[in-house]
Amino acid sequence: MVNEDRDGYDPSAVERKWQRLWEERGTNAFTLQELKSAKDPFYNLMMFPYPSAEGLHMGNIYAFTGADVHGRYQRLRGRAVFEPIGFDAFGIHSENFALKVGQNPMDLIPRNVENFTRQLKRIGGMFDWNHSVDTTDPAYYKWTQWVFVQLYNAGLAERKEAPVNWCPSCMTVLANEQVIAGACERCGTPVEQRRIAQWFFKITEYVERLLANLEHIDWSETTRKAQVNWIGRSEGARLSFPVLDDHGGETGTRIDVYTTRPDTVFGATYMVLAPEHPLVDEVTHEGLSAPVYAYREKARAKDLVERQKVDKTKTGVSTGAYCRNPATGEPIPIWIADYVLMGYGTGAIMAVPGHDQRDFEFAKQFDLPIHRVVAAPGVAADVPLEEAYVGPGALVNSGAFDGTDVSESVRVVTEWAAENGWGEAQVNYRLHDWCISRQRYWGPPIPIIYCDSCGPVAVPEGDLPVVLPRLENFKPDESGVSPLARLEEWYRTKCPSCGAQARRETDVSDTFLDSGWYFLRYPSTDFDDRPFDRELTKKWLPVDTYIGGNEHAVLHLLYSRFLTMVLHDLGHLDFEEPYDVFRAHGLIIAEGAKMSKSKGNVLLPDPIIEEFGADTLRTYLMFMGPFEEGGDYRHEGIQGPFGFLHRLWDSVNAALATGPDGPPDPDVERKVHQTIRQVTEQVPKLQYNTAIAALMECLNSVRAGGRTPVRAEVEPLVPLVAPFAPHVAEELWERLGHTRSIFDGASWPSFDPAKATESSVTIAIQVNGKLRASIEVAKGTTEAEVVAAARTDENVQRHLDGKQERKVIYVKERLVNFVVG
RNA sequence: GCCGGGGUGGCGAAACGGUAAACGCAGGGGACUUAAAAUCCCCCGGGUUCACUCCCUUCUGGGUUCAAAUCCCAGCCCCGGCACCA
Numbered sequence: 001m002v003n004e005d006r007d008g009y010d011p012s013a014v015e016r017k018w019q020r021l022w023e024e025r026g027t028n029a030f031t032l033q034e035l036k037s038a039k040d041p042f043y044n045l046m047m048f049p050y051p052s053a054e055g056l057h058m059g060n061i062y063a064f065t066g067a068d069v070h071g072r073y074q075r076l077r078g079r080a081v082f083e084p085i086g087f088d089a090f091g092i093h094s095e096n097f098a099l100k101v102g103q104n105p106m107d108l109i110p111r112n113v114e115n116f117t118r119q120l121k122r123i124g125g126m127f128d129w130n131h132s133v134d135t136t137d138p139a140y141y142k143w144t145q146w147v148f149v150q151l152y153n154a155g156l157a158e159r160k161e162a163p164v165n166w167c168p169s170c171m172t173v174l175a176n177e178q179v180i181a182g183a184c185e186r187c188g189t190p191v192e193q194r195r196i197a198q199w200f201f202k203i204t205e206y207v208e209r210l211l212a213n214l215e216h217i218d219w220s221e222t223t224r225k226a227q228v229n230w231i232g233r234s235e236g237a238r239l240s241f242p243v244l245d246d247h248g249g250e251t252g253t254r255i256d257v258y259t260t261r262p263d264t265v266f267g268a269t270y271m272v273l274a275p276e277h278p279l280v281d282e283v284t285h286e287g288l289s290a291p292v293y294a295y296r297e298k299a300r301a302k303d304l305v306e307r308q309k310v311d312k313t314k315t316g317v318s319t320g321a322y323c324r325n326p327a328t329g330e331p332i333p334i335w336i337a338d339y340v341l342m343g344y345g346t347g348a349i350m351a352v353p354g355h356d357q358r359d360f361e362f363a364k365q366f367d368l369p370i371h372r373v374v375a376a377p378g379v380a381a382d383v384p385l386e387e388a389y390v391g392p393g394a395l396v397n398s399g400a401f402d403g404t405d406v407s408e409s410v411r412v413v414t415e416w417a418a419e420n421g422w423g424e425a426q427v428n429y430r431l432h433d434w435c436i437s438r439q440r441y442w443g444p445p446i447p448i449i450y451c452d453s454c455g456p457v458a459v460p461e462g463d464l465p466v467v468l469p470r471l472e473n474f475k476p477d478e479s480g481v482s483p484l485a486r487l488e489e490w491y492r493t494k495c496p497s498c499g500a501q502a503r504r505e506t507d508v509s510d511t512f513l514d515s516g517w518y519f520l521r522y523p524s525t526d527f528d529d530r531p532f533d534r535e536l537t538k539k540w541l542p543v544d545t546y547i548g549g550n551e552h553a554v555l556h557l558l559y560s561r562f563l564t565m566v567l568h569d570l571g572h573l574d575f576e577e578p579y580d581v582f583r584a585h586g587l588i589i590a591e592g593a594k595m596s597k598s599k600g601n602v603l604l605p606d607p608i609i610e611e612f613g614a615d616t617l618r619t620y621l622m623f624m625g626p627f628e629e630g631g632d633y634r635h636e637g638i639q640g641p642f643g644f645l646h647r648l649w650d651s652v653n654a655a656l657a658t659g660p661d662g663p664p665d666p667d668v669e670r671k672v673h674q675t676i677r678q679v680t681e682q683v684p685k686l687q688y689n690t691a692i693a694a695l696m697e698c699l700n701s702v703r704a705g706g707r708t709p710v711r712a713e714v715e716p717l718v719p720l721v722a723p724f725a726p727h728v729a730e731e732l733w734e735r736l737g738h739t740r741s742i743f744d745g746a747s748w749p750s751f752d753p754a755k756a757t758e759s760s761v762t763i764a765i766q767v768n769g770k771l772r773a774s775i776e777v778a779k780g781t782t783e784a785e786v787v788a789a790a791r792t793d794e795n796v797q798r799h800l801d802g803k804q805e806r807k808v809i810y811v812k813e814r815l816v817n818f819v820v821g
Numbered sequence: 822g823c824c825g826g827g828g829u830g831g832c833g834a835a836a837c838g839g840u841a842a843a844c845g846c847a848g849g850g851g852a853c854u855u856a857a858a859a860u861c862c863c864c865c866g867g868g869u870u871c872a873c874u875c876c877c878u879u880c881u882g883g884g885u886u887c888a889a890a891u892c893c894c895a896g897c898c899c900c901g902g903c904a905c906c907a
């Protein structure tokens with residue numbers, strides 16, 4: 001190891017020293033009074049981790065370092081930066097791990113939190129440990145339950161029986177956002193549909209606002225787009241089809257469908273209900289026929305992964321019943337097929353095989369009629385279709401609407417349907433209400449009491465928290481009921497409103513409710529009588545910058561926006577968007593491959609910090625590639641930043657050792673000022689990799705030829721490096737004679753434009769766009785002089801020789817281009 | 822299929838429409854040293870040449886422009902999200 005030289009840079013000694021001093025001096029922690037009186041507050045937030053038993057992984061460290069660099073930069077600029085961290089410690093992940101190792105999460109989690117805290121301190125984050133949160137602490141989840149009660153009282157929390165996603169491995173229901181391509185996001189098991197009574201938050205009531213605000217909030221584009229896609233707004237119409245009896249008369253029942261192409265209704269040759277559709281029983285009025293019954297049972301048993309495979313052959317069964325196409329007046333058969341999903345639209349479609357590929361395939365499969373009702377220009381109305389046609393054109397075979405261009409046909413046909421009472425324009429969304437019930441143990445109990453006479457009653461605020469009891473057998477089961485239902489002495493209680501015997505809700509809430517409001521809690525952790533203090537919230541929120549992973553684009557980031565809007569509407573907050581700026585960081589991979597346990601290429605931070613120090617690790621992570629795009633961790637590459645910090649250390653110490661300070665070399669001084677300018681521009685934009693490259697370049701100039709720098713040449717570099725390598729910067733700052741922390745007192749250097757200006761510039765000389773020479777001229781040389789000088793170049797002359805000069809392009813301080821022909 | 826983001830040396834990557842490859846890793850050569858480490862200097866896309874030079878090179882093919890990695894059109898490939906969404 002190279003750290004043994006007595007005067008040399010010893011990262012672990014420097015880091016231990018400063019981590020201890022920061023803690024002792026409270027450098028990074030606010031007191032309540034400081035939070036209240038802070039001038040120029042800056043709330044720097046990063047996504048809090050869940051404390052796994054494995055400890056922090058490199059992805060966490062990458063994200064936290066990038067966010068910490070941002071916070072430290074703002075602080076070096078003189079802002080009062082609040083940078084809290086906490087633990088998202090409830091949830092299935094922690095619980096599953098506890099089950100695996102056969103311990104109680106109540107014992108396990110504190111140990112994991114302790115380990116995480118140690119690791120977080122070790123990487124040198126500027127965390128305010130006075131204001132940490134742990135979602136499993138009753139003092140925290142008391143207010144999570146309070147949030148639930150606010151929504152309940154506002155009519156935004158509703159218990160209803162609905163088809164929900166059931167993970168047979170996790171043995172709990174999941175929100176739609178937690179189902180990835182039909183499988184549980186946690187364990188990958190295909191989810192099943194179950195009908196159980198669950199608590200839902202009515203996020204769909206906020207859908208238009210959630211969507212509209214996305215237009216103007218300053219977020220990473222990828223995240224913004226992911227939310228837009230997830231919300232999935234589409235415009236179309238709801239059309240109503242009367243069901244017919246055996247004699248062709250109307251039964252009075254109507255089947256509503258949602259379609260984005262109401263203009264193709266003349267081509268609707270059959271109708272399809274989802275197998276779960278409530279009208280399936282009714283339309284097969286003779287009672288469920290055997291084939292219908294069998295098909296429905298089969299579809300129900302199928303998991304969503306299997307069912308949603310696009311490439312499989314379509315299946316379905318005819319009900320034998322008919323309804324009337326309201327446009328043509330013709331009877332059309334009603335089918336059941338699992339390609340229609342109960343969870344979207346009305347769970348029923350009008351099938352237009354001529355102009356929808358899925359309907360086309362189904363019609364071919366079951367020999368149903370295919371009618372063309374749209375024709376491209378120049379295509380006759382009777383040309384048969386080989387596949388569904390969805391392109392431009394005009395309506396055909398559509399009665400009075402023949403010839404209507406598709407650009408206006410949706411509107412025209414919808415109006416006609418509305419006039420005749422069988423349709424209306426409708427907007428539809430993919431977003432569903434947020435199912436927050438979980439039939440598991442490790443979460444905050446939902447604060448509801450069921451009373452036979454009063455129904456569900458919210459636990460009064462004074463009775464919160466409803467404490468999660470210690471439960472030795474917390475293993476979930478198939479029943480769809482939480483393990484808490486095994487603890488009778490816990491769930492038996494009195495009705496808060498009438499005092500009768502009553503029963504607590506035994507489900508716990510989704511972890512995403514814990515994390516949906518945590519940023520509101522951080523500044524107010526000094527208060528135990530309110531979730532968030534009005535004055536502090538006004539001062540510190542909304543969050544100035546939020547940095548985190550895009551994997552939460554439609555989970556946490558959507559839910560927290562929703563909850564913030566609700567709390568705003570209920571008068572608790574005076575803003576409705578929680579984060580002024582959100583930036584998604586990239587993903588890091590190792591040696592060109594995704595890190596995974598099975599590949600055995602998971603990087604552990606501790607040994608790397610041991611060998612090179614946290615400063616080097618931080619600097620390297622930020623140097624690997626653009627922070628918002630991620631990077632490839634190559635073990636050999638860490639040598640670059642490691643050597644850089646060593647050379648910085650040597651240079652500052654050498655400058656200090658030479659005694660009286662001389663004047664800076666003019667060329668070096670210019671480079672230093674150019675570097676200050678570049679780093680100041682790039683760091684706030686999270687362009688860390690190029691900022692570090694500029695610092696390296698600058699240090700190379702400072703040390704060129706092995707010269708000994710003077711203090712004025714190296715001192716400004718120390719704060720520029722400080723966001724990346726805070727410990728070594730703090731140590732060098734102290735050695736430079738400063739008595740305050742580098743992070744106090746706005747240490748960031750300012751650049752002098754005059755000193756950053758070059759006295760001469762290099763001009764590229766092109767002939768016909770090809771580089772033929774480059775010349776050095778004094779700044780301020782006129783165009784005529786530059787062009788004249790360019791002409792005298794031997795190589796340029798050779799290329800101009802004998803050719804006719806047509807034009808000369810001159811770009812100030814950049815190039816001359818002779819166009820010859 | 823739809824929506825994002827990408828494709829540049831051996832590798833990680835730079836580059837307001839204006840000298841492609843900054844910075845770093847790896848590699849080669851040299852200085853200092855008894856030696857090693859550290860440090861400093863030089864070379865480092867391909868071809869051509871003794872050299873000067875010249876030609877080629879930013880996924881492919883077209884286009885705009887005095888000038889394109891960058892802008893436009895068409896296509897291919899990789900990564901991420903959504904997906905029988907009607």
